Amino acid sequence: MLGSITVLLLYQTIGEILVLVLGVPIPGPVVGMALLFVTLLVRGEAPAPLRETAERLLSHLSLLFVPAGVGVMLHFERLGAEWPAIVLALVASTVLTLGVSALVMQALRRRSGSGARDG
Amino acid sequence: MGDRLSDIWVYLAASPLLGLTVTLLAYQAAHWVYLRANMSPFANPVALSIALLVAILWFTDTPYATYFDGAQFVHFLLGPATVALAVPLYANLARLKRELLPIIGALVAGALTAAVSAMAIGWLAGASRATVISLAPKSVTTPIAMGLAEKLGGLPSLTAVFVVLTGIIGAVLARSVLDVLRVDDDAVRGIAIGVAAHGIGTARAFQVSATMGAFAGLAMGLSGVVTTLLLPLVVRVAQP
Numbered sequence: 387m388l389g390s391i392t393v394l395l396l397y398q399t400i401g402e403i404l405v406l407v408l409g410v411p412i413p414g415p416v417v418g419m420a421l422l423f424v425t426l427l428v429r430g431e432a433p434a435p436l437r438e439t440a441e442r443l444l445s446h447l448s449l450l451f452v453p454a455g456v457g458v459m460l461h462f463e464r465l466g467a468e469w470p471a472i473v474l475a476l477v478a479s480t481v482l483t484l485g486v487s488a489l490v491m492q493a494l495r496r497r498s499g500s501g502a503r504d505g
Numbered sequence: 506m507g508d509r510l511s512d513i514w515v516y517l518a519a520s521p522l523l524g525l526t527v528t529l530l531a532y533q534a535a536h537w538v539y540l541r542a543n544m545s546p547f548a549n550p551v552a553l554s555i556a557l558l559v560a561i562l563w564f565t566d567t568p569y570a571t572y573f574d575g576a577q578f579v580h581f582l583l584g585p586a587t588v589a590l591a592v593p594l595y596a597n598l599a600r601l602k603r604e605l606l607p608i609i610g611a612l613v614a615g616a617l618t619a620a621v622s623a624m625a626i627g628w629l630a631g632a633s634r635a636t637v638i639s640l641a642p643k644s645v646t647t648p649i650a651m652g653l654a655e656k657l658g659g660l661p662s663l664t665a666v667f668v669v670l671t672g673i674i675g676a677v678l679a680r681s682v683l684d685v686l687r688v689d690d691d692a693v694r695g696i697a698i699g700v701a702a703h704g705i706g707t708a709r710a711f712q713v714s715a716t717m718g719a720f721a722g723l724a725m726g727l728s729g730v731v732t733t734l735l736l737p738l739v740v741r742v743a744q745p
């Protein structure tokens with residue numbers, strides 16, 4: 387547990403440093419995730435303690451969004467003034483995103499599925 | 506006695522302990538309600554905990570900054586949790602390889618739809634410039650979205666709120682939308698939920714099925730990367 391938390395923090399730190407040094411507009415944790423993924427590819431396996439820690443951390447993922455969500459109270463004024471546009475944008479865009487990504491994947495899957503059978 | 510109590514309150518209200526404890530208590534209360542409601546998507550635990558906490562802070566006249574002094578310890582874990590996404594991503598390597606093209610296609614189409622439609626609808630409906638830019642990264646997980654908002658000239662804390670709202674909306678509506686479209690494969694449903702509603706959608710997907718959860722987690726991680734790469738271009742072209 388302790389070792390794998392250290393690994394996660396270490397990769398995040400390396401990610402943040404790389405972003406600062408290279409000046410790329412990518413968040414540090416994403417770079418950390420990519421580096422860890424490459425490391426696992428090279429190693430050929432994910433160590434059991436790391437798997438357990440990741441699973442535990444990710445199983446409480448929705449809790450981690452709560453403090454940022456409570457920040458809604460800082461924006462009551464803006465939300466009060468602009469709420470129709472915001473609600474419309476969030477709901478319509480989320481429905482569209484769900485639909486488009488599902489339909490695109492389904493269509494590409496059918497195509498590549500038939501391609502595999504032909505080959 | 507009253508003085509003692511208010512002394513205790515003054516001490517506790519100023520310490521990070523209270524913000525952290527009340528966050529965990531509120532979440533567990535909300536989770537209990539969610540379980541009692543048979544995990545109905547409408548009893549979303551994130552939405553319930555936020556409502557509860559905002560009410561508590563409002564009644565006790567506590568500023569958000571004071572609350573966040575404690576809650577930041579929970580918030581901080583989003584960073585390592587994002588790094589940890591590499592693990593389920595790697596665990597699904599075989600599926601990822603087998604369906605690489607459909608997944609990448611869905612991710613690029615979904616990430617573009619999320620950003621472009623949110624900005625376009627917000628702009629057409631009369632939202633201000635700062636709001637429109639803050640809407641752009643709303644479908645990716647909080648640390649990525651806040652980082653992007655900052656780099657693109659939005660308001661990171663407003664983006665965080667939009668991200669959470671998007672996650673809740675996605676978790677609530679996913680089943681109905683995908684049923685209407687007759688998308689019944691768990692893998693496809695998972696990808697759509699992960700792209701549209703990041704971690705909150707993924708948490709919901711895991712409760713429906715392990716396959717759906719794995720694909721949602723995969724999509725959440727990859728769409729974070731895809732959005733990071735595409736969004737600066739989208740915003741530059743759109744120039745809201």
